[in-house]
Amino acid sequence: MRPVHFAPLLLAACFCVNAAHAEEVQVAVASNFTAPIQAIAADFEKDTGHKLIAAYGATGQFYTQIKNGAPFEVFLAADDTTPAKLESEGDTVKGSRFTYAIGTLALWSAKDNYVDAKGQVLRDNAFQHLSIANPKAAPYGLAATQVLDKMGLANQVKGKIVEGQNITQAYQFVSTGNAELGFVALSQVFKDGKLASGSAWIVPAELHDPIKQDAVILGKGRDNPAAKALMDYLKGPKAAAIIQAYGYQR
Structure with a gap:
């Protein structure tokens, strides 16, 4: 058998x-x-x-x-x-x-060394376009507007803002070069404990609502x-x- x-x-x-x-x-x-x-x-x-x-x-x-x-x-x-x-x-x-x-908000550019570690690039205001997500629909976009308000820069950069429907589109504007920099989710540019590409400022949590x-x-x-x-x-x-x-x- x-x-x-x-x-x-x-x-x-x-x-x-x-x-x-x-x-x-x-x-x-x-x-x-x-x-x-x-x-x-x-x-x-x-x-x-x-x-x-x-x-x-x-x-x-x-x-x-x-x-x-x-x-x-x-x-x-x-x-x-x-x-x-x-x-x-x-x-x-x-x-x-x-x-x-x-979540963590980041100011990111696809260009190396473009965004400094303290976000001074925003105050220098030498860029042409700043990408953010629609603050009425995307919480990361709302957080971005809160950062600009707290830094006293909302009026200065108002005419330079390029608004995406969501955080993915805000990221795409920067990654394709249609905006020199933009507020994105850190998760979009960060993996395994390090920045995947470009340069970024990790926005301090106290500058926006959690x-x-x-x-x-x-x-x-x-x-x-x-x-x-x-x-x-x-x-x-x-x-x-x-x-x-x-x-x-x-």
Whole structure:
């Protein structure tokens, strides 16, 4: 009689069970968190079997889409006020909201040695264009305007501001040379503890309101186990390591 090999059969059975319980979760992700969530999504699928389907945009625009019935099940915002507002309006799963990251604002140029370590380049005002995200829709854009106000430079640079719809577009204006410098999320230009390219000033936190980024399960995700699994995963050590590698606080 031939020996029976149980291990492959057992593995195959386990795989079938995991596949049977695997779900997809539709996630609205603030643009500044694009790179981290892509890295997290790969680990999340590998570790849980669930698949994360992400859409990227400005937090304010997502709020409007969610109110108009967009099929998102989880919202990773760039602030804490928008998820709290959705919670107060009955559009979320109560008790699911938490702060998954605290963002850092940076003044960045694609040119080496263009932005100094103290942001003096803003006061020198020798540039032609300064990129920021729409402050009405993007929390990082609002933070940028707060910095300019605190530095007393809002009126001086007003005519030089190039406004992106979200923080991704604000970054693109700088990376393509359409603006010499701009306010971006540090996560867009920072990886593994160092600046990826160009030059930057990491804006001191006291110059703007804290950029607390909250996650929440939306009403449409109430009965999706992948939505709950994602929230748990974001609180775990693997996600935390990725989030911190991109320059966020936890």
